[in-house]
Amino acid sequence: MTTRNLTCATTAGLGRAVRALAREHALDPEVRGRLVLSAAEAAGAALRAGGQVGLEWAYDPDDGLLTVVLRTPGDMGPAVTELPMAPEVVTEDEVVWRLPAGPYVAGAAEDAPGEEALAAEELRAVVAAADALTAEHRRLKDELEETNSGVLALYVQLDERDKQLRTAHGQTLRELEDALRPPLIEADGLELAVHYEPAGTDAPTGGDLYDWFVLPDGTVHITIVDALGHGVTSTRSALNVTHAVRTLALEGHRLQSIVARTDEILHPFDRAVMATVLLARIHPATGELWLANGSHPPALLLRRDGTARYLEARGRGIGFPLPGSETPLTERLAPGDLLLLYTDGLTESRRDPIEGESRLIEAAHKHLQSPIEEVPGAIAEDMHTVILHPDDTLALAVRLTGQ
Structure with missing residues (x-):
């Protein structure tokens, strides 16, 4: 070199x-x-x-x-x-x-060649390179515009497809929810309505379920279940509980024995199930009410005159140590009285169950005279103005008409 x-x-x-x-x-x-x-x-x-x-x-x-x-x-x-x-x-x-x-x-x-000729040659080369870059830039810009146009068209197609999928998904979720809901029962002298709201929009169901049916003697039986967890897995556990309770109730088992017996039945098949349970029986003709509880929030009774009281029945839930309920709590409803059965998602959305129970009484007073089909949803809306702890929510309202 x-x-x-x-x-x-x-x-x-x-x-x-x-x-x-x-x-x-x-x-x-x-x-x-x-x-x-x-x-x-x-x-x-x-x-x-x-x-x-x-x-x-x-x-x-x-x-x-x-x-x-x-x-x-x-x-x-x-x-x-x-x-x-x-x-x-x-x-x-x-x-x-x-x-x-x-x-x-x-x-x-x-x-x-001379300096001027060489400088001109260099200038032409630089200009040619710049022209080539300009042409390449123009080509890339055209390709980008074409790509953007295609992407926009694809985005419109995907957005339309997404709307179709959301519509189909929503329809499927509504059908699934309807399949899990027992049909509305007819009981002369009683009005019933229910509101359910899952914790997340991506899960159509959760562990909060209810069941109602009329026993052979005309008594209306209502089951409220809150299974541990969220989503479809907890739904399966809640369904197992409601099905077991329905079977035992129709077989004539005493109300106070059903919680413990349900635990015995489910334990061999679902050892992980944990659920709180509230059982209610109402005689439409007499207004007699019996409640059996398994670690569930108490029912709220709001009299027609505005007095309110939580009906505390003692017991332990499914999957808890020593599951079962004690002697049922008895009460008598009068025409116009409102009974509210619910899960803890209604009262604990602000992480303070005591404060939630106080607010629930206020909300129930506000809607005491509303049409029964509006009561559960309206109460849930009032209770969920602020949500610090999202949870599945179930509210079921019963009103004695006396007719």
Whole structure:
């Protein structure tokens, strides 16, 4: 590898020297033009101050690289990182370029056109490169616009498809909820209504379920279940509980024995089930009420005259230690009285069950005279103005009409 060097005192002389070495090593005119401009800018401050700069270059045939070194006595002027031809190495007094080039061609510089012709050739090369970039930019812009148009059309299609899927999904969820709801029963003297709201919109059901049916003697049986967890898994446990309770009730088992017996039945099949249970039986003709509880929030009785009382019945839920209920709590409803059965999602949305029970009495007072089908949903809406602890919510209202 042969190294050559020279000293330049003017910008024009430096430009001629760079063009000469570029011609000798067959650099592309665009690269040559960038190298001439870069050398002039890097050495400009030193040359204007009357100094001299050194130019050294060498060609390595092994890697086909031409190394050009510009040495200046002090300040290089403009930031060399912003030169038209980015250098590979920069020190306090050196700028180094390494460029792909051909081997030295003797006489190439002597046979070259004049400086003006070379500068024009370099300018044409730079303009051609700029035109090529402009054309490529225009092509990419057109492709981008076409792609964006296609993406927009695809987005519209996907949005429409998403709407269709949400509609179908919502229909499926409504059908699933309807399948889990027992049909509305008819019992002369009683009005019943229910409101259910899952904790999450992605899960149509949860562990809060209810069941109601009329026993052979005309008594209305109501089951409220709150199984541990959320989603379909807890729904399965709650369904197992309601089905077991219905079977035992229709077989004539005493109300106070059903919770414990349900635990015995389910334990071999679902050892993980844990659920609170509230059982209510109401005789429409007499207004007699019996309640059996398994670790569930108490029912709320709101008399027609506005007095309110929580009906505390003792017992332990399914899957709890020593499950079962004690002697049923008995009460007698009068025409116009409202009985509210619910799960803890109604009263614990603000993480304070005591405060929730107080607010529930206020909400029940507010809607005491409303049509029964509006009562559960309206109460739930009042209770859920602020939700700090989202949970499945079930509210079931019963009113004795006396007819």
